[in-house]
Amino acid sequence: MAPPLSRRTLLQSAILAAALPGVGAAVAPGSAAAATLPPPASWTLQPFALDDVALGAGVFAAKRQLMLDHARGYDVNRLLQVFRANAGLSTLGAVAPGGWEGLDGEAGGNLRGHYTGHFLTMLSQAYASTGDTVHADRIRTMVGALTEVREALRHDPTVLAVAGRFATAVENVRGSYRYVDLPAGVLGGAAETTLAAWVKPTHDGNWARVLDCGDDTTRYLYLAARNAGGVPRFAITTGGPGGEQGLDGTAALPLNRWSHLAVTLAGGTGTLYVNGTAVARNTAMSLTPAALGTLADHWLGRSHYASDPVFAGAFGGFDVWSRALTAAEITALQSTPGSGDLVSYAFDETSGSTLADGSGRGLTATLRRTWGAPSHPGFLAAYPETQFIQLESMTGSDYTRVWAPYYTAHKILRGLLDAYLATGDPRALELASGMGDWMYSRLSKLPATTLQRMWGLFSSGEFGGIVEAVVDLHAIGGKAEHLALARLFDLDSLIDACAANTDVLDGLHANQHIPIFTGCLRLYDATGEQRYLTAARNFWDMVVPHRMYGIGGTSTGEFFRARDVIAGTISATNAETCCAYNLLKLSRALFLHEQDPAYMDYYERTLLNQVLGSKQDTADAEKPLVTYFIGLTPGHVRDYTPKQGTTCCEGTGMESATKYQDSVYFKAADGGSLYVNLYSPSTLTWAEKGVTVTQATDFPREQGSTLTVRGRTGAFALRLRVPAWATAGFRVTVNGRAADGTPVPGSYFTVSRTWRDGDIVRVAMPFRLRVEKALDDPSLQTLFHGPVNLVARDSATGYLEFGLYRNAALSGDLLPSLTPVGGKPLHFTLNGTAFAPFFEGTEDPTHAYVRRAEPRVVFGNTDSGVANPVKADGTGLLDEVWAGAPFASRGALVARVRAVVNAWVAAGLLSAADGAKVVSTANGATFVP
Structure with missing residues (x-):
């Protein structure tokens, strides 16, 4: 047991953020x-505690509230x-x-x-x-x-006393694996006998024993509450199951109600009574307790067959007589407690582990667990x-x-x-x-x-x-x-391979191995052993992007597949949600060690798309409504209650939804910098600096954010993440004036100053529609509007085909080919098909990947009448044209078109006549800037 933290330690640690997300x-x-x-x-870098960062209204707060x-x-x-x-x-x-x-x-x-x-x-x-x-x-x-x-x-184990048939009774709760260990003399070696028990079963498990006395599975007698047919059974044998002489009831014992079972053996006849009524008689039962001889075990509630369940329910009395009671005597036991002459347990104890025998023979029984006791008190x-x-x-x-x-x-x-x-x-x-x-x-x-x-x-x-x-x-x-x-x-084979940058992930169970590397980072923190840090860094690089789907998730059917195979692994069991949860933890931990912006680009991608999208937008008191897998097959409908709602992924989903703000801001260990990693409506209280920073934004429905600094004057560097996707510009103003410097996508832009109460920083980051291609099939693509993955909503089960160049903007933005839906930010239509953010937790059939098809050369919605030629590697003429974007003017685009056409004509990939049509169409088309 660890000693309590000292007051000094608590005071020291209280000024620092929790290491735990x-x-x-x-x-x-x-x-x-x-x-x-x-x-x-x-x-x-150091994170802020959750109570230092208050979420404002927006997509994250709405999901969290659920x-x-x-x-x-x-x-x-x-x-x-x-x-x-x-x-x-x-x-x-x-x-x-x-x-x-x-x-x-x-x-x-x-x-x-x-x-x-x-x-x-x-x-x-x-x-x-x-x-x-x-x-x-x-x-x-x-x-x-x-x-x-x-x-x-x-x-x-101690007695759990409950109301009994006559007074109190002893309950063995299902799952407690408890039974009553009886002394060896309970059967008395009798040539005639009566066994009687009051039982209240609480579970209908077949072959749960009321009584089992024997050496093994060869020589025994038992009384089961249920046999394979669900009715009581008594059996006795000296030759295993094939030699059993038995009695079977005619009806199942009711659950959660008291029932009386009795068996008499005498003169070669056995009789089974249920609630005082004879339900079975066998006149060929020659075996008696005397024939079994001395037995090793005498149990109430436990079977000699290891696969049989332990009896779950209550014992209200157990008696053994050295003679066969008459039918009238059995009937009388329905209203009078038994008093067996070989043993008699009333089960009227209310504490302790022993059960008294009322027969006068002093055969005290003991309550035990089938598995014994823990190996350690912890x-x-x-x-x-x-x-x-x-x-x-x-x-x-x-x-x-x-x-x-x-x-x-x-x-x-x-x-x-x-x-x-x-x-x-x-x-x-x-x-x-x-x-x-x-x-x-x-x-x-x-x-x-x-x-x-x-x-x-x-x-x-x-x-x-x-x-x-x-x-x-x-x-x-x-x-x-x-x-x-x-x-x-330490799983040395994996850690050593990753430390050596040897990719051995193919075929490994993904979520079994991802958290190994967050553990490696903590071991690096504690030991300084470089192997752990190197292994974690290299492992991340083996997954992102080589085994990553567009939404940020990984795995197929829970397993890693071959490197760079994305299209070839798409199924109904992609992107286990636990994997996303653990990859976020790993990315966050790596960034705290090494400020590679790629870690936070990944964090935003996965948090905003898969993690948000894994939570259904529905209230439910009984289920957290979180996906296990997110199938990426065409027309997939997300299952938010897999396996009745208590899987690992629903567990991590509950955690994710209550810590959305854990990585919005980090601070430098020396207190000299504040990192803004995510654009999310929130208020940071930075106690050490005496300032608050509030982000006012509806991101990602808004393409930017406004940060207001309040509090005492102080100097620090504000480091604003410039997302890798922010290729349409990233503009920063401080109190209305442009900040010095040139933001670069995939980096952090720094504003250093002595901050004053009320300073306002405005960040604008226009979104563009872009595609990401599957690494192994460039024609299979997923769409992004800025950071937001867009999915087609359609019940078709085959890949939908779309062209996106037909009205592409001079900037290279593909969005003009889509039609915005009025009043619904981030919703569009294309060729009559609806596109919506992946993060919306609906049960609509979705297409996360679509098939890119550009059959004709079209500019500014003007069709040239020329088929779009394609090279052997799958690159089309339009691909090569638009690879030159952004274009400063239509003239610059036309010049690019002319240069590409000339090259393709010279290579014999396009006729001169068709080339002229292409150039003429580009020259006459109207383009969105």
């Missing part, structure tokens, strides 16, 4: 003070259900979320618990952003519950530790058996750290530190070869951003073991 220092009245992480010395409403309205007890169940605590009647959360989720719910971590992070960011104490209250509720869960896991999860244990011996991937347990641990750890940083709740830090201690206790004992094998397993070995989180934990608590733990996750 989106976590700030908002403090609610009466709450513990929020904490921060001091930025590493290796960062040349998620904030979800954060306020969702019942957090539903998230906590799986944790409480795992610890054997009352789940308060809550129903676990569907999808990947809950025992009925994919792969048996092997990823359950991850969503709680995402939700904690979302709440932490929401609180830091808005100061709304509702979010802080929910954080404290969740942290308090998780504290109770860990405490329960640390100790032997263990915290929503499922048993067995997934972590099994991973250590796995040689092949099998997510149905082990599904990314360290990924889930990361989400929980990250959520707890964010909760601590947002609210200062020491319980959250204690839980997080305990998790670090527990993981170190497991992983530090494993050989390096085992660790490398584990982390190389697809899905099973995925660990998400755990390295970044563990290094942050070390930065807070200072425990050397935690830094050592972070390095135990």
Whole structure:
């Protein structure tokens, strides 16, 4: 457990921005003070905390509000259900979320618990952003519950008392993996017997045992609440399943209601009773407990068959007699508690781990977990530790058996750290530190070869951003073991290849490996080891643009594909949203180390298009409504509720939507510069300088922004990002006068001055319509208006064909070929097809890529009558003409046309007559400037 932060440390770190994206220092009245992480010395820039940057009205704030409403309205007890169940605590009647959360989720719910971590992070960011104490209250509720869960896991399971058939009863919550371990003498070696139990099943899992006594799967007797047909079954055998002598009921036991089961064996006859009525009789049952001899195990609720579920529900009584009760006696048990002479459990305990025997034989039973106890008191999860244990011996991937347990641990750890940083709740830090201690206790004992094998397993070995989180934990608590733990996750084969700039990404699971490199950057911060920084930088270059779609996303069916293959990978499962989330984190972290504007160009592209577009523009209290994949096939309709709404991507989507402002502004580590990275309506409070900077803009619906500086006089350099797409000009004025210097697209433009209260900086950046071509098929293109990706809305499932040169402007802007839609900014039509921003979260069928077709030479909407000739490499005559844009005048364009035509005629690609028509048409056409 990490020691508490000293007052001095808190005061020092309070003046610095959180290293975590989106976590700030908002403090609610009466709450513990929020904490921060001091930025590493290796960062040349520092971010601002979320509460330093207030979002103004616009596309980001509108999307955020939808998620904030979800954060306020969702019942957090539903998230906590799986944790409480795992610890054997009352789940308060809550129903676990569907999808990947809950025992009925994919792969048996092997990823359950991850969503709680995402939700904690979302709440932490929401609180830091808005100061709304509702979010802080929910954080404290969740942290308090998780504290109770860990405490329960640390100790032997204890009775969960509920109302019983006669008095109290003992419930084993589904997911607690608890059973009753009976003493060896409960059957008494009887030649005749009666077994009777009151049960209230809460789940309809087949083969869940009420009673199972045996050595293995050969010699046993059992009473199951449900067989394969869903009805009760009793069986006894000395020869395995094929030798079973059995009794089967006729109807399923009702869920959530008490039922009485009884079995009598005597004189070769067995009878099964349900609620006092005989439902099955077998006169060929020669086996009795006496025939089984001494057995190893005697269990209530657990089966000797490992694949059978643990009984979920309540036990209200269990009795065994050394004789066969009569039918009348069985009937009497419906109104009178049993009193078996071999054993009698009333289950009327309200605490402790033992269950008293009322037979007088003193056969005390014990409540146990099927998986035993955690290996370390810091263990915290929503499922048993067995997934972590099994991973250590796995040689092949099998997510149905082990599904990314360290990924889930990361989400929980990250959520707890964010909760601590947002609210200062020491319980959250204690839980997080305990998790670090527990993981170190497991992983530090494993050989390096085992660790490398584990982390190389697809899905099973995925660990998400755990390295970044563990290094942050070390930065807070200072425990050397935690830094050592972070390095135990190194996947050396990948890190070394990327450090050597060797591209080995083809075929790798994309989101399993992207966050490895944000972890590398944090390890570089902590250790100074250059290998980590180099690997992260090179990895980014291998993805952007070589495996990047126009919207900024990457991956197909979750996997990286071959370098520079874009058109050849387009499918319904492109651009997993988690990949975009993690690439943004990586880009941001790289930029904090090295101010390459390409990182922020990528950040804007992906945030404004894929991330915004992954959130549906609809309110929903139950679902965050975020895509998993964004299919780029023609006519794709986005699915905002994949797998019932609790996937990793919906988790990261919740996080993204509550930290949109985390990279709008950065400050130089020496305080001498302020970087404006994104143009977004917002107000920055720069406390150290005593100034605020407000951006007034409706960007991207507005092609510019106005920044107003207020506060005390002070000198600093304002560094304004000049987007790489801003080729139509980027103009800056200060108090109405043009700023000195020449802005260059793909750089930062600097305004250095001593700022005075009320100074106004106006940035104008006209948009142009441009295309980006798929690297492996130039005819497949995606359209951008400035930073905004435009998608065609059409239900066709084949690529739509469009020409864009027909009315191109002298500037080279293709926009005049489109028709604006009145009253709807960024909406256009082309040949009757609607085009709209990708970021609009609708369920319209969309075409992110279209097929470029320029069959005829047209200038200024005037058709020359000449077919557009094409070279062997796919370059058309019009492509070569417009490659010379911008043109200062029509004469300059005509001169370009004449030069290209002459070259093509000389090369035999165009006849002289057709060439003359082309030149004449250009000369007579009217062009937009």
